[in-house]
Amino acid sequence: MKTKTPKRNLQPRRQSGQRFSGVGKPKKPLNVEKIRKDFPILEQKVHGKPLVYLDNAATTHKPVQVIKTLDRYYREYNSNIHRGIHLLSEKATAAYEGSRLKVQRFLNAADFKEIIFTRGTTEGINLVAQTWGSKNIGPGDEVIVTNMEHHSNIVPWQMLCEEKGALLKVAPIDDSGELILEELWKLLSVKTKLLAVTHVSNALGTVNPILEIIKAAHDKGVKVLVDGAQAIPHMKVDVQELDCDFYVFSGHKIYGPTGIGVLYGKYALLDSMPPYQGGGDMIASVTFEKTLFKKPPYKFEAGTPHIEGVIGLGVALDYVAQIGLANIEAHEGELLLYGTKKLQELSGLKLIGTAPRKAGVLSFTLGEIHPHDIGTILDRQGVAIRAGHHCAQPVMDRFHIPATARASLAVYNTHEEIDALVKAVRRVLEVFG
Amino acid sequence: MSDFSDLYQDLILDHQKNPRNFGDLPEANHHADGFNPLCGDKITLDLKVNGEGVIEDVKFKGSGCAISKASASMMTMALKGKRTNEAEKMFHEFHDMVMGKEEKVPADLGKLKVFAGVRDYPARVKCASLAWHTMEAALHDENKVVSTDDGVDP
Secondary structure (H helix, E strand, O other): OOOOOOOOOOOOOOOOOOOOOOOOOOOOOOOHHHHHHOOHHHHOEEOOEEOEEOEOOOOOOOOHHHHHHHHHHHHHHOOOOOOOOOHHHHHHHHHHHHHHHHHHHHHOOOOHHHEEEEOOHHHHHHHHHHHHHHHHOOOOOEEEEEOOOOHHHOHHHHHHHHHHOOEEEEEOEOOOOOEOHHHHHHHOOOOEEEEEEEOEOOOOOEEOOHHHHHHHHHHOOOEEEEEOOOOOOOOOOOHHHHOOOEEEEEHHHHOOOOOOEEEEEOHHHHHHOOOOOOOOOOEEEEOOOOEEEOOOOHHHOOOOOOHHHHHHHHHHHHHHHHHOHHHHHHHHHHHHHHHHHHHHOOOOEEEOOOOOOEOOEEEEEEOOEOHHHHHHHHHOOOEEOEEEOOOOHHHHHHOOOOOEEEEEOOOOOOHHHHHHHHHHHHHHHHHOO | OOOOOOOOOHHHHHHHHOOOOEOOOOOOOEEEEEEEOOOOEEEEEEEEEOOOOEEEEEEEEEEOOHHHHHHHHHHHHHHOOOEHHHHHHHHHHHHHHHHOOOOOOOHHHHHHHHHHHHHHOHHHHHHHHHHHHHHHHHHOOOOOEEEOOOOOOO
16 A cells, blocks of 8 residues: 655645636635524533534534525425426425526536436435446446445445446555545556546545546546535535536535435436436326336436425525635635644544545544544533544545544634634543543 | 543543453353444453353453443453353343433442443443343354344343
């Protein structure tokens, strides 16, 4: 395994050719205190201490704008969509389809028909595996994933490969948690049908150079699915510029409701894919002899969807766009740098994931102290982090550890909260001293 | 010490640092493996039970959090010299104690009462009970890995 000296500059850099959102370069520091007022949940105390919420890679909190939207939907225009001929249904349909346009703009997709609503990242990946994968992957074919994938970008491919007699190949990572690109290039061959790769690692924070990766895969005729769950709240994503074939993310990690996610797919691909689930709303006509399916995206949205979730997600994306992803990226990048510096001053603390380009995640171990003990002691001091394998057991195996403690950032986090984290970790050291 | 001292007591910290009865037991006639997928806690447990049903010796090995390690260590001390039916009774009492099922902590659990605080930490109940579930499986010669995420009620 190649070893790289971790670089200390963790300020997130833009990938070449990757643009920020329309708001331009950050002009001044974010007014975080004002942003925090939008998140009522942050005002509370836990175990008698002010809540310091640093588990944002698991899920983010929701701004009052999103909460009010859900409330309003049920109070004022709750109705089924696409088929009603009454006012409430027209309102609900307009809001639902309006959200699709918002997602299209947010991702800079070429067409709103390329935006499919799912339950989340996991369902988006399973949808592609069971439709596109089922049709296009056969015996002897190969699917490539990387060593840093979340289980949700491993297991659906493993299941598909097992069913089809295909082979799952794994691109390795180095000691800093960076993909070893030369090794990935070697895996790409005529047998490769798909590369499924994460944009940002949930366990390590590594930002992958997906623009370069997608281009290299396409040069070999390989389709690419990008797991954007951990990237979408932190950086501008332009699917046309990336030229990815599929991009998936979850609403709840970008200040939206749970149970709603997005699958972006190039229209020609979506059009060529068989349906995912059969049922209402995805059909053009049904007889017992023959059913005709709708065109994408509706072909993939069987049944009454998560209407308020879709509408809430649209508002969450508006909220993020209004702050500006460039501003968010700058603020979180600064916190990441500060947290990295402060945590590394603690004796026995080892950061897991020290790639030059990172976003949002501070994963660490603390000598022999188990991350669950760290998590419990931090919780009692009001600091919420995640401890465990983060649904990325192959990452833990790669670093020969059972688990890490992980602090993960969002736009509402502050330097004071990083200080509270560091102080709380010091208490752990005292207890186990 | 602030308000997590009810869980991380000196006795527990001592056992996690210097676990007792840690190692292999070649003459064991009962064995089981336990796994807590949530934490990644792993334990292997060896018991030597004589013809009269008395636990003559017990050893454990494994890795895990402070709570699971200390619990395993203190369990091995408590089990030595006990009859298997007494061990089963202790298992149930311990289980009820960490689950908070009984308001009163059973007096005959002795030093194991130090784990009573676990009831206020729902996320950690499985850590404390893993060793005991593994012991139960070993006594019953269940040929499987005990998993706290496998329908086992902690």
